[in-house]
Amino acid sequence: YINTGMAHIDLTDLVTGKATFAADVREPKALVAIIERPPVVGGVVKSFDASAAKAINGVVDVIEMPVPKGAPQFQPKGGIAIVAKNTWAAWQARKALNVVWDDGKNGDYNSESFKKSLLQTVNEPQAHVREKGDTTSVLAKSSNKLVADYYAPHLNQAPMEPPCATAMYNKDSVDIWAATQNPQADMKTVAALLGMDESKINVHVTMLGGGFGRKSKPDFSAEAAYISMKTGKPIRVQWTREDDIQHSFYHAVSAQHIEASLNEKGNIEAYLHRTAFSPIMSTFQEGASAPGGFELDLGFTDNPILAPNMKLERGEAPAKARIGWMRSVTNIFHAFAIQSFIAEAAHKAGRDQKDYLLETIGPDRILDVTEQNASYDNYGADKDVYPLDIGKLRHVIEKVAEISKWGRKLPKGRGLGIAAHRSFLTYVATVVEVEVSDAGDLNVIKSWVAIDAGTVVNTDTVKNQTQGGSIYGITTAISDGITFDKGRVQQSNFHDYRVPRMSDSPLEVEVEIIQSDAPPAGVGEPATPVYAPALCNAIFAACGKRIRQLPIGNQLKA
Missing domain, CATH: 3.30.365.10 (Aldehyde oxidase/xanthine dehydrogenase, molybdopterin binding domain)
Structure with a gap:
């Protein structure tokens, strides 16, 4: 086999649409969650009005996400999660949310001024x-x-498939289906967030859909696990392209x-x-x-x-x-x-x-x-x-x-x-x-x-x-x-x-x-x-x- 060319073992499934990527996972009775995250790292929700969002047909719940503690690590960024019966309803409800943010200490970040300071440093x-x-x-x-x-x-990193994960919480274990480059990090991050032993976190790795380093950071898996725990339902957290560009x-x-x-x-x-x-x-x-x-x-x-x-x-x-x-x-x-x-x-x-x-x-x-x-x-x-x-x-x-x-x-x-x-x-x-x-x-x-x-x-x-x-x-x-x-x-x-x-x-x-x-x-x-x-x-x-x-x-x- 050494120094020979061989076709990828997944090639047929990839080109015929049979391969399972993260967004292809359809756990029975799973709800969809889309999250409105703080626009500034370290920012938190100051106040929010979810009445218009809850009025949209298909919306099941609106959940405030936990505020990350200390260094970012791979924790969820925080914000407000819309839980719905389908992606469209969740997406429309997020648009209807009225959130006031406290931007915190990073609200002054400006690329041009930071560039000048970096050049001065060197x-x-x-x-x-x-x-x-x-x-x-x-x-x-x-x-x-x-x-x-x-x-x-x-x-x-701009992976072609934005981050996505499905989680199903049980009292003594969590199952996660995710496009992850680092399932061990999923286990560690989810266990810490939910207060469970790492051995109770089961990670099922799907096709990656592009990673380039982004999907070694499993904040999206932790989001799904947390919302599943709060609702008692299987949850698929779907990031949009805009989410990926603005919250990476x-x-x-x-x-x-x-x-x-x-x-x-x-x-x-x-x-x-x-x-x-x-x-x-x-x-x-x-x-x-x-x-x-x-x-x-x-x-x-x-x-x-x-x-x-x-x-x-x-x-x-x-x-x-x-x-x-x-x-x-x-x-x-x-x-x-x-x-x-x-x-x-x-x-x-x-x-x-x-x-x-x-x-x-x-x-x-x-x-x-x-x-x-x-x-x-x-x-x-x-x-x-x-x-x-x-x-x-x-x-x-x-x-x-x-x-x-x-x-x-x-x-x-x-x-x-x-x-x-x-x-x-x-x-x-x-x-x-x-x-x-x-x-x-x-x-x-x-x-x-x-x-x-x-x-x-x-x-x-x-x-x-x-x-x-x-x-x-x-x-x-x-x-x-x-x-x-x-x-x-x-x-x-x-x-x-x-x-x-x-x-x-x-x-x-x-x-x-x-x-x-x-x-x-x-x-x-x-x-x-x-x-x-x-x-x-x-x-x-x-x-x-x-x-x-x-x-x-x-x-x-x-």
């Missing part, structure tokens, strides 16, 4: 993460420096500041990088503003640049929203900054992107960042079994350059961009070809990916995940992001939270799998973080417009 000295040589002194004396700030907004656990907003001193040959002599972002730690620890090591380890602490002088620092940033995992997590903005900066340095030095990238990461070697006063968890894997192997990173760069025919002559308005990154123990390099019209219209022509994920069993799965991860990476570049004003999310559906359409995507994502006898590594996430920098580097090659802040938006038309 432009000042911050806490030590990793250090080698005397970066500060070399930068101070340098006459040839490159300085850049990078920014990426909050993002939403968001990918962190971030700012990065990088400085480098270039020697007479244009090579990086000293490198300073600061990162600041609202940490996932805030979901589990109230008031946490400093990132955990597991977040810094994702593309920051393990920076592959070979320079005689290097200093990595991390700032602090409060969390004014629920922060959670999204496909490839903090690798997204760390890879964007590092790979964009290397391409900028290549241009400043008058060098080819690909050649300069290879020279910048240096020769084949095993990188041990702990030798540079840094701690590094290596995704929880044994460093001897899964070393940080620069040779493997070089190999995927060389391979993707080969299959994309890097260096070929392109028509006016077209450009190639390259980026490479190690994440989840896997090495990925991507080349993107784009066309930018004189009017600033962007057309992604084709993408190429080389991936070294160790021993590959099902090659079809690896190609599918790599192609999907690449398309998902387009979202990180073109989406308008999630923005806040007065603590409220300003987006509500796909009309203002953009995900890639077919017209945004390349006609083909060609994948080259590197044959390896190394132990298997991850494939679901590693193709995502390299896409935005490769795309933006291609844009610069096509039209000379440098993208340092995401989303790309109208920057090409400015």
Whole structure:
């Protein structure tokens, strides 16, 4: 079976409509619940009038949800639940609710002002993460420096099926049917909310309907279980697209500041990088503003640049929203900054992107960042079994350059961009070809990916995940992001939270799998973080417009 292509065992059920997703579960006599949640994290119901809602035909009950305690964790967000005989009645009744909110301490959250504070943070000295040589002194004396700030907004996982769960409460147990990535978390969260033993929580996992990290946070399962306990009836909690966009656990907003001193040959002599972002730690620890090591380890602490002088620092940033995992997590903005900066340095030095990238990461070697006063968890894997192997990173760069025919002559308005990154123990390099019209219209022509994920069993799965991860990476570049004003999310559906359409995507994502006898590594996430920098580097090659802040938006038309 190793290194062969095999059809997905669920494929027939998926394409014939037989597969059961969360919203397909129809427990007999189950009622439907739709919840009006606080628009601001930490907000609570000040008062509400449910008389108009209760008057709607089909409405069975109106229930006030419990107020979450302490850090968000995976608790329900709170609010008012409408329980009805069908989804339509519940939806209409929610519209008829009259709720007055107390927004609490996060009612002042504004994306623009927060962006300014993040950029200010990274432009000042911050806490030590990793250090080698005397970066500060070399930068101070340098006459040839490159300085850049990078920014990426909050993002939403946007699974195609919004969260949904059905729960049936009995006095001594609870059964839950949910599209969950983490049934153990469902058990723990529901048990804590209902005051039951975890062994009494039975979780039945449906097809996922897309997860990307959102459905590892089972607040929706806990909502269903709580309402079932209060009503004594089986309950299906259905989130709408608007619920998902406005009440999620968001990918962190971030700012990065990088400085480098270039020697007479244009090579990086000293490198300073600061990162600041609202940490996932805030979901589990109230008031946490400093990132955990597991977040810094994702593309920051393990920076592959070979320079005689290097200093990595991390700032602090409060969390004014629920922060959670999204496909490839903090690798997204760390890879964007590092790979964009290397391409900028290549241009400043008058060098080819690909050649300069290879020279910048240096020769084949095993990188041990702990030798540079840094701690590094290596995704929880044994460093001897899964070393940080620069040779493997070089190999995927060389391979993707080969299959994309890097260096070929392109028509006016077209450009190639390259980026490479190690994440989840896997090495990925991507080349993107784009066309930018004189009017600033962007057309992604084709993408190429080389991936070294160790021993590959099902090659079809690896190609599918790599192609999907690449398309998902387009979202990180073109989406308008999630923005806040007065603590409220300003987006509500796909009309203002953009995900890639077919017209945004390349006609083909060609994948080259590197044959390896190394132990298997991850494939679901590693193709995502390299896409935005490769795309933006291609844009610069096509039209000379440098993208340092995401989303790309109208920057090409400015």
